[in-house]
Amino acid sequence: MSTYRVVERFISINGEAARAGELAVFIRFAGCNLNCGYCDTKWANEPGVDYQELTEDELVDYVRRTEVKNVTLTGGEPLIQKDIDKLLLAFALEDDIRVEIETNGSVDIAEFKALGGNVSYTLDYKCPSSGMESDMCLANYNYIDKNDSVKFVVGSQEDLEKCLEIIREYALDERTRVFISPVYGSIDPADIVDFMIENGMNDVKLQLQLHKFIWDPEERGV
Ligand SMILES: C[S@@+](CC[C@H](N)C(=O)[O-])C[C@H]1O[C@@H](n2cnc3c(N)ncnc32)[C@H](O)[C@@H]1O
Numbered sequence: 001m002s003t004y005r006v007v008e009r010f011i012s013i014n015g016e017a018a019r020a021g022e023l024a025v026f027i028r029f030a031g032c033n034l035n036c037g038y039c040d041t042k043w044a045n046e047p048g049v050d051y052q053e054l055t056e057d058e059l060v061d062y063v064r065r066t067e068v069k070n071v072t073l074t075g076g077e078p079l080i081q082k083d084i085d086k087l088l089l090a091f092a093l094e095d096d097i098r099v100e101i102e103t104n105g106s107v108d109i110a111e112f113k114a115l116g117g118n119v120s121y122t123l124d125y126k127c128p129s130s131g132m133e134s135d136m137c138l139a140n141y142n143y144i145d146k147n148d149s150v151k152f153v154v155g156s157q158e159d160l161e162k163c164l165e166i167i168r169e170y171a172l173d174e175r176t177r178v179f180i181s182p183v184y185g186s187i188d189p190a191d192i193v194d195f196m197i198e199n200g201m202n203d204v205k206l207q208l209q210l211h212k213f214i215w216d217p218e219e220r221g222v
Pocket residue numbers: 032038039040041074075076077078102103104105123124151153181182183184209
């Protein structure tokens with residue numbers, strides 16, 4: 001049995017990506033290997049952050065007890081957690097639980113995809129305004145499929161141009177789900193729609209973070 005550093009866990013609606021609007025249980029892990037300028041959960045990445053050490057059994061049990069079928073593993077960066085493969089294997093034994101992993105796009109997902117299970121990856125492409133673009137692992141686009149998503153969080157016109165370039169270069173709109181989401185408060189979503197229209201971006205979805213409309217955008221645990 002391994003333990004995982006969990007900074008918060010809660011039930012909410014998923015505010016982002018493919019299951020937006022559906023109930024989900026969130027497990028947020030401590031620590032990240034990147035430092036995006038816009039990160040809305042920097043607190044979870046602070047070296048002194050409070051966390052609970054929970055085992056696979058405790059986490060699977062917690063999710064099962066909620067009776068919610070979607071679980072989102074997030075952070076921080078879930079895929080740099082020690083022994084995260086063991087946690088994914090534990091969830092893979094639960095037939096009726098769907099796991100979504102919010103990952104930052106810098107970690108090679110090949111070995112995790114190979115574990116199987118009812119798992120979908122929501123893979124960020126960190127755009128120029130994040131300051132983290134050079135860390136992207138582009139090999140990941142060889143492994144993603146239609147059950148996964150690639151998400152571009154954009155804060156500027158330059159980010160939008162880069163998003164379009166990457167979607168076209170890797171034919172992402174044909175191979176997986178694609179989301180564009182504004183860096184909260186940094187870009188008018190209407191400008192994103194204009195850009196989508198101008199560039200004929202079919203099979204791409206604009207995604208606003210629902211939870212930031214429903215609750216105070218600074219609130220934790222929602
Ligand atoms: C906090 S991150 C945690 C998971 C992982 N580290 C990652 O970056 O995907 C979860 C999602 O929130 C997005 N996000 C973080 N800060 C944001 C902001 N200020 N506005 C919009 N989305 C943001 C990230 O881009 C990512 O898609």
